[in-house]
Amino acid sequence: MMLPTAVFLLINNYLPIAGLIIAFKNVNYVDGVFGSPWNGLNNFKFLFATRDAWIITRNTLLYNAVFIASNIVIAVIFALMLNELRSRWLPKFYQASMFFPFFLSMVVVSYLVFAFLSKSNGFVNNSILPLFGLEPISWYQEPKYWPFILPFINIWKNAGYYTVFFVASMLTISQEYYEAAVIDGASKWQQAIRITLPKLMPLITVLTLLQIGRIFYADFGLFYQVPLNSGAIYSTTNVIDTYVYRALLTLGDFGMSSAAAFYQSVVGFLLVFLSNYIVRRIDRENALF
Amino acid sequence: MGKLLKRKRGLNSVHPVTGALFHAFFIFYTVLCIVPILLVVSVSFSDELTVISNGYKFIPEKFSTYAYEFLFKDATQIIRSYAITIFVTVTGTLCGVTMMALYAYPLSRSDLPFRGPLAFYVFFTMLFNGGLVSFYLVYVRFLGLKDSLLALIIPLLVAPFFILVMRTFFKNIPSELIEAAKIDGAGEFRIAGTIIFPLSVPILATVSLFTALSYWNDWFLSLLFITDDKKVSLQYLMYKTMLNIQYLTSNTKAAQGIAQGGSPVELPSETIRMAMCIVGIGPMVLAYPFFQRYFVKGLLIGAIKG
Numbered sequence: 364m365m366l367p368t369a370v371f372l373l374i375n376n377y378l379p380i381a382g383l384i385i386a387f388k389n390v391n392y393v394d395g396v397f398g399s400p401w402n403g404l405n406n407f408k409f410l411f412a413t414r415d416a417w418i419i420t421r422n423t424l425l426y427n428a429v430f431i432a433s434n435i436v437i438a439v440i441f442a443l444m445l446n447e448l449r450s451r452w453l454p455k456f457y458q459a460s461m462f463f464p465f466f467l468s469m470v471v472v473s474y475l476v477f478a479f480l481s482k483s484n485g486f487v488n489n490s491i492l493p494l495f496g497l498e499p500i501s502w503y504q505e506p507k508y509w510p511f512i513l514p515f516i517n518i519w520k521n522a523g524y525y526t527v528f529f530v531a532s533m534l535t536i537s538q539e540y541y542e543a544a545v546i547d548g549a550s551k552w553q554q555a556i557r558i559t560l561p562k563l564m565p566l567i568t569v570l571t572l573l574q575i576g577r578i579f580y581a582d583f584g585l586f587y588q589v590p591l592n593s594g595a596i597y598s599t600t601n602v603i604d605t606y607v608y609r610a611l612l613t614l615g616d617f618g619m620s621s622a623a624a625f626y627q628s629v630v631g632f633l634l635v636f637l638s639n640y641i642v643r644r645i646d647r648e649n650a651l652f
Numbered sequence: 653m654g655k656l657l658k659r660k661r662g663l664n665s666v667h668p669v670t671g672a673l674f675h676a677f678f679i680f681y682t683v684l685c686i687v688p689i690l691l692v693v694s695v696s697f698s699d700e701l702t703v704i705s706n707g708y709k710f711i712p713e714k715f716s717t718y719a720y721e722f723l724f725k726d727a728t729q730i731i732r733s734y735a736i737t738i739f740v741t742v743t744g745t746l747c748g749v750t751m752m753a754l755y756a757y758p759l760s761r762s763d764l765p766f767r768g769p770l771a772f773y774v775f776f777t778m779l780f781n782g783g784l785v786s787f788y789l790v791y792v793r794f795l796g797l798k799d800s801l802l803a804l805i806i807p808l809l810v811a812p813f814f815i816l817v818m819r820t821f822f823k824n825i826p827s828e829l830i831e832a833a834k835i836d837g838a839g840e841f842r843i844a845g846t847i848i849f850p851l852s853v854p855i856l857a858t859v860s861l862f863t864a865l866s867y868w869n870d871w872f873l874s875l876l877f878i879t880d881d882k883k884v885s886l887q888y889l890m891y892k893t894m895l896n897i898q899y900l901t902s903n904t905k906a907a908q909g910i911a912q913g914g915s916p917v918e919l920p921s922e923t924i925r926m927a928m929c930i931v932g933i934g935p936m937v938l939a940y941p942f943f944q945r946y947f948v949k950g951l952l953i954g955a956i957k958g
Contacts, residue, residue, distance in 0.1 A: 444674045444677070444678070445678075447665065447666045447670075447671065447674060448671065448674060448675065448678075449665055449671060453675070453678075456682075457678040457681070457682055458948065459941075459944050459945075459948070460681075460682040460685050460686060461681065461682070461685060462944055462947065462948060463685050463686065463940060463944070464685050466865065466936065466940055466944070466947075467869075467933065467936075468868075468869035468870075468871065468887045468933075469869075469871075470869075470871050470887045470888075470890045470891045470894070470932075471887075471890070471929060471932070471933050473891070473894065474692060474890070474894060474925070474926070474929040475688035475689070475691070475692060477894065477925075478688065478691045478692050478695060478708055478926065479688070479691070479708075481708070483704070483707070484703055484704065484707045484708050484922055485707065485708060486691055486707065486708045486709070486710075488707065489706065489707025489708065489709075490707065490708075490709065519684070519685070523685070524951075527948055527951045527952065528951065530952075531951065531952040534952075551666055551670075576779060583872065584871075584872070588871075588891065591894070591895070592895075604784070607783065607784045607785065608784060611784060611785055611788065612788075612876070617785060620784070620785050621783060621785040621786070623783075624782070624783025624784050624785050624786070625783060627783060628780055628781055628782065628783050631779075631780070632779055632780045635779050
């Protein structure tokens with residue numbers, strides 16, 4: 364019964380792991396992967412000699428850290444707020460519309476962003492900036508705005524998704540806690556901090572842990588599509604994934620791209636173990652394994 | 653006692669002003685989520701010249717359906733991509749969900765030999781992979797699937813995360829049912845088919861929805877593996893069109909004809925782009941109100957049980 368999936372995983376996931384050796388080789392088409400000569404750590408030397416290695420690592424880590432923190436914090440706040448609304452169906456409507464952006468592909472999102480940020484015709488340059496008497500900005504050419512644009516879009520797209528998790532979790536908290544708190548004279552704020560938040564901690568921990576394990580992997584769609592592949596802003600929009608992709612398919616540089624991929628896989632893997640270990644030290648039960 | 657509880661509920665709600673503020677905030681956020689699409693819709697129905705001179709507006713300054721006329725004049729590429737995407741989504745979802753369920757179910761049975769290692773085999777892939785280069789080479793060199801529809805289907809068939817979710821669900825099915833069936837002489841496949849899966853419709857539906865969504869929204873696989881224009885997925889087509897309108901017209905003569913035919917605009921690129929976007933996601937936006945309920949419900953199941 365399990366055979367098809369087992370075979371699939373073998374080919375799709377395990378076989379490529381063997382390909383990691385490309386990082387240590389100087390691959391050419393004639394000899395193929397296994398016939399090509401080894402070149403030791405040269406690919407890695409080339410990779411880390413470039414400024415790019417530092418930039419993409421910094422970008423990947425910083426963006427992901429911001430994404431993780433903002434997604435969870437905002438989703439929890441949203442869930443708390445939703446929980447306090449007294450109407451029956453309005454929260455459901457809000458949730459439905461918050462969830463909508465998750466549904467869209469990054470290609471669509473890139474169109475939406477373009478509609479706002481296009482230099483000549485975008486809504487921002489034509490309708491919003493003039494209101495403040497500001498000159499149009501060449502959004503897709505200026506690196507400095509993107510550290511704000513990208514997190515904003517990430518939140519816009521994912522907040523609704525994470526909010527659902529927390530709303531569901533909050534539904535399982537017994538009302539008795541709150542009733543007892545009210546009797547003891549607790550304010551809403553105190554209830555939120557002392558009851559709801561601790562009860563949400565397992566879920567928050569699991570989600571954060573899972574995401575930290577993937578902190579070296581960026582959302583390729585977000586970083587490739589939304590900036591419309593504009594080279595001028597690579598310094599703030601290039602992440603490890605986009606770098607690997609561009610090196611592989613645009614430059615045909617197997618060595619560098621596989622060195623970067625190797626770097627990503629191994630470090631990512633170590634980070635999962637590390638974050639799990641840290642969580643285990645703090646609160647044994649909440650760890651993944 | 654009932655009256656007391658009712659009053660307590662009233663006591664424990666937020667101050668009305670705060671409640672109103674929350675509502676205001678959510679209304680604002682709701683608008684934020686929906687408004688971008690409206691902007692695109694509006695531009696797609698605008699006259700190209702006004703858009704170029706005055707920029708995108710939420711309400712077309714000069715209404716025009718030219719962009720859509722242009723698109724539908726030579727809609728072959730759009731229709732092809734729709735067909736490809738629909739085919740890939742349907743087959744991929746059916747095969748994928750079946751495969752995942754077939755793996756998750758035995759995993760949930762405590763009497764499965766090598767249960768631990770088999771579970772590890774799946775979940776390890778969530779933590780570690782061979783990277784983009786190896787992935788690409790396996791599919792192109794080893795399997796020879798460049799430019800093949802299979803390359804659009806296979807990679808997304810199995811998501812270990814959903815196997816985990818399904819396994820949790822299957823575990824919650826009382827083992828008495830399985831034992832009773834075994835006593836009655838049912839084989840493993842029979843048990844799975846007639847008992848487990850009918851009971852699992854909610855989770856299978858949820859996983860199907862998410863899998864279908866990932867197939868429908870995929871553009872990356874087309875980007876990686878497809879060079880034949882006839883086989884690209886819908887989202888990829890939209891992506892290409894964003895950068896290059898010419899990509900859309902497989903019939904360049906038609907494009908030239910339009911330009912030469914005396915129309916004041918050569919190629920209404922801005923409005924066409926936005927119209928393309930709407931054509932690409934139109935069905936989804938319409939289907940969303942129906943499906944979102946199931947998405948949310950499914951996530952709720954996953955969150956509570958997982």
